[in-house]
Amino acid sequence: MKRNIVIATVTAAALIGGGTVAAYASADDGNAPTQRQTNVRVADDRDDAADDRNEAADDRNDAADDRDDAADDRNDDADDRSDDATEARASKITSADAIASALKNTPGTAVSADRDDDGAGAWDVNVVKGDGTEYSVQVSPDTAKVVGAQRDDDDDNDGREDLAALKGASVDAREAAEAGAAKGTVTDVDLDDDGPAAWSVETTRGEWKVDLKTGKVTQDHDDDTAQGNGQDDRDGDDD
Structure with missing residues (x-):
């Protein structure tokens, strides 16, 4: 057990x-x-x-x-x-002089003027005819004589668009160049149609806007050069 x-x-x-x-x-x-x-x-x-x-x-x-x-x-x-x-x-010829010479040779509406970078340094003026065709007119920087003119055969509407943007304008490219000359030696004149249309004028002292109707010159606030130089264009006058 x-x-x-x-x-x-x-x-x-x-x-x-x-x-x-x-x-x-x-x-x-x-x-x-x-x-x-x-x-x-x-x-x-x-x-x-x-x-x-x-x-x-x-x-x-x-x-x-x-x-x-x-x-x-x-x-x-x-x-x-x-x-x-x-x-x-x-250059002995201003941008305004170059535009005037180009229009005598090729009547129309000047929409830009700048210097060629081909070594000769001629003024290149873009002229648009009434039907929208564009011509590139080269003007001697020394004598203001036209040394060449070619039709732009690109099939686009840039010329017509420029004419439409300038409709009703009181200030042409030559007058814009003269207005911009108060801000320095003009190196480029162009139609700026981004936003409210205006002439865009580049000078040795910066970039400027010229009103199409009043011709008033104001600083291009997208440009850093004029601001960096401390220029004040609130009155549209020179410093």
């Missing part, structure tokens, strides 16, 4: 012990995947943070590149303006 009790006791102990081991094993099996998943999430978060830092660095580099490009553009514009100014000062 005692022997049976001992065997039963040992068996129960074994069962209890086995259950404990199984319980521990079961607990270990449930915790291991959870721990691995936590480690993976932490690693992913670190990777995401690193990616964010890299993207922020790329954005900073892109912004720096944009600033460098803008600086290069300003330098290029300054160089172009300097070259134009040198040529304009060397």
Whole structure:
């Protein structure tokens, strides 16, 4: 009888012990995947943070590149303006004189005048006929004589659009050039039809707008040169 009790006791102990081991094993099996998943999430978060830092660095580099490009553009514009100014000062004929000569040779409406960069430095005056056809008229910078005139055969509506923009205007290109000359030696006259139409006049001292009806000269606020020179054109008069 005692022997049976001992065997039963040992068996129960074994069962209890086995259950404990199984319980521990079961607990270990449930915790291991959870721990691995936590480690993976932490690693992913670190990777995401690193990616964010890299993207922020790329954005900073892109912004720096944009600033460098803008600086290069300003330098290029300054160089172009300097070259134009040198040529304009060397010319014995003003832009207004060149426009007048071009219109005598090729009657129509002058819509622009600037210096050629082909080495001869002639004034290139763009004239539009009443039917919208355009002509490029070259005028000698020394004698004001017309040295060439070619029809622009491009099939576009630029000429007609320019005529439409100038409809009702009281100030022509020559008068705009004369008005702009009060702000420096004129290097370029062009019709600016972005927004309210106006004459755009570039001089050795910056860029200016000339009103089509009143002839009033105001500073082109998109131009940094005139602003950098501290020029104030609120009254439309010279400093």
